[in-house]
């Protein structure tokens with residue numbers, strides 16, 4: 435059996451007293467788009483930097499296509515595309531010159547393919563990097579990550595700065611890339627991106643893996659909302675005992691509820707009376723995300739409160755501090 439494209443094995447990385455990554459293990463299969471989700475400072479970039487041998491782990495190991503990240507770093511580069519979160523570029527080169535420079539370092543780049551990528555992402559390669567918007571910089575970063583048709587693409591916050599239409603095209607590109615037998619590892623702190631494009635997702639917080647879930651399973655587990663309009667008044671209590679329902683409120687003949695899992699038991703209970711309309715709400719993955727990161731959210735709230743308190747003591751509280 436071919437080795438997994440990416441294997442992270444009991445990875446730990448400390449910076450002095452800070453444990454940035456704490457005993458993290460997971461594998462990514464061929465043909466997967468795998469999301470790595472976590473708030474700022476959770477340990478995503480540190481994991482990626484260990485994976486790519488940009489920094490050395492304190493303990494544990496990483497493998498790419500069965501090769502050891504440390505010992506086989508040069509060989510791994512041939513099959514790898516990487517979009518860092520902070521791609522350094524020469525400001526005086528144009529986008530095209532930047533790509534030519536990087537292609538020269540790597541060798542074996544097919545320019546018809548690069549032109550196709552530019553067209554798909556609507557990238558303007560004629561201007562100097564110094565004049566670029568953040569979105570255009572990101573497009574050049576994405577193109578350089580895919581220019582060698584990598585078996586494994588590692589992307590750190592790829593949609594930063596991209597407008598929604600370009601995001602759609604970029605996600606279509608990713609799906610096409612994995613359909614051709616390649617693998618994508620994508621880090622993000624945006625739940626909506628991970629939800630839209632990934633097959634599985636690992637949640638990381640404070641350097642520790644909280645969960646690794648299939649997106650389909652997450653969707654099945656996610657809380658959904660439903661609004662039913664009946665021909666006659668209804669009692670919410672009757673629905674609270676239905677399998678999967680965990681909140682129900684009635685207002686005359688209108689029933690609003692939250693449920694998870696299959697809708698079948700709920701529909702069976704509802705259709706025992708005359709239903710005039712059914713309105714299905716969207717999946718609420720945000721609630722699941724908050725469940726994983728509730729402490730962080732509470733801490734962020736407390737920090738904001740502290741910041742507001744400090745600002746209030748200052749003689750002038752206008753500007754960001756006063757908001």
Ligand SMILES: Nc1ncnc2c1ncn2[C@@H]1O[C@H](COP(=O)(O)OP(=O)(O)OP(=O)(O)O)[C@@H](O)[C@H]1O
Pocket residue numbers: 449452453454472473474475476477478479480481519623
């Ligand atoms: N070179 C370093 N020296 C000291 N501490 C570091 C260093 N790099 C990262 N850290 C710390 O390690 C922790 C994890 O940082 P990391 O950059 O991996 O998080 P992240 O999940 O990528 O966050 P973000 O979404 O903000 O990029 C943070 O507490 C960070 O301050």
